[in-house]
Amino acid sequence: MPRPKKNGLDYFPLDVDFLDDPKIKILKARYGRDGIVFYIYLLCEIYKQGYYLQVDDDFEYIISDDLKIDQNKAKQVLNFLLSRSLFDNKLFQSDKVLTSAGIQKRFQLAVKERARKNPIEVGRYWLLKKNDTEPFIKCTHFRDLSEKKESYSGNNDCNSTEKSLKKSKVKNINNILGFSPELEQAFQMYILVRSSNYGAMIPEQIQALREDLIKLSDKEEERIAIVKKATAGGWKSFYKTTTSEKKRKTTVRNNNNFERRRYDMDDLESKLLGR
Structure with missing residues (x-):
């Protein structure tokens, strides 16, 4: 019987200068050890699944109970992590997905050996550009964009095509408003x-x-x-x-039915002073 395909990691690298990162310093200064533990907890959950974690409305209750952290504080820490780009805020707002470009870079390094024999397929939550994605990572998102590129000969590469379409859509909305x-x-x-x-x-x-x-x-x-x-x-x-x-x-x-009179302020001042 073949071994089941593994998506997640058994462990992930943590830089020795992790605590020297200015963002982590601010996280610790604002939320103490709870903030650090919260962030590492999320990293473990993400890498356990692979390179991203999709959450629901019950997620904050679960994590606050697991870590014995007040739910309001858990929400504050998560918002801080999103605002400082430790997680991608746009992807979280649109799909409730927690990940980041940095997380995905470390994921690539961790799966390098096993993916050489069996390439890993990733989808639309992949944030890295094509040039930053290793050959053993097969992104269906790139393939879809390549097909779009062929149908629009005037566009650039697949990533530029998607980016320009998104910018155009946002620009049109902003112009309307x-x-x-x-x-x-x-x-x-x-x-x-x-x-x-x-x-x-x-x-x-x-x-x-x-x-x-x-x-x-x-x-x-x-x-x-x-x-x-x-x-x-x-x-x-x-x-x-x-x-x-x-x-x-x-x-x-x-009073829009009446014509507004124009006054000479210097003249009025002279009359008031009896000049």
């Missing part, structure tokens, strides 16, 4: 801070926030100010920057 590069940058910073404070967001929630922001103002400068103020205040939603602006607009709307 009126998001400039400066506003988009401020918005992404807000999402990062909000996720750190209140937990990860699903794409539908992020889209709803974009639409709320558009409704609050039709001016680019005011939208940016609203986002920056919400970021600085750690708010869960967007609000108008001032009530006076809203009051002023209401007054103008109520």
Whole structure:
């Protein structure tokens, strides 16, 4: 009977200067030993499965019970790891998958000997580019992209094709909503801070926030100010920057049948002073 195919690892390498990494230093400073243990626990779970771990809504309950860590603290540590790119935040937001390019590089090294005889097949959660992927790693994602490339002769290599399609899609959405590069940058910073404070967001929630922001103002400068103020205040939603602006607009709307008079301020000041 053939031996069952093994996907995960029995052990994984941990650099001797692991604790010297600035990100790990900050993790320890903010969350103490619980933060370090939490991160290593996740690495063990990931490498046990292979190069990624897909979680569900019960995951935080399980890990907090296993490590005897408060659930709120577990959520905070996970958000920190995502915000510092110790795990890929985009993949977690879209598919609840925990992995990173660094994790996958170490996975390649660990499976090198056994994969030479039996190449390992990986799929769409593979983050490394084709040039960084070892020959014994067969990525179906690359193959799919190559097929797309053949059908679109004007595109570059498979990775560039996928990247350009994603950028084009995001750009079209932003153009429809009126998001400039400066506003988009401020918005992404807000999402990062909000996720750190209140937990990860699903794409539908992020889209709803974009639409709320558009409704609050039709001016680019005011939208940016609203986002920056919400970021600085750690708010869960967007609000108008001032009530006076809203009051002023209401007054103008109520009196839009009258022509607004223009005043010479120097002339008024002279009359008041009796000059």
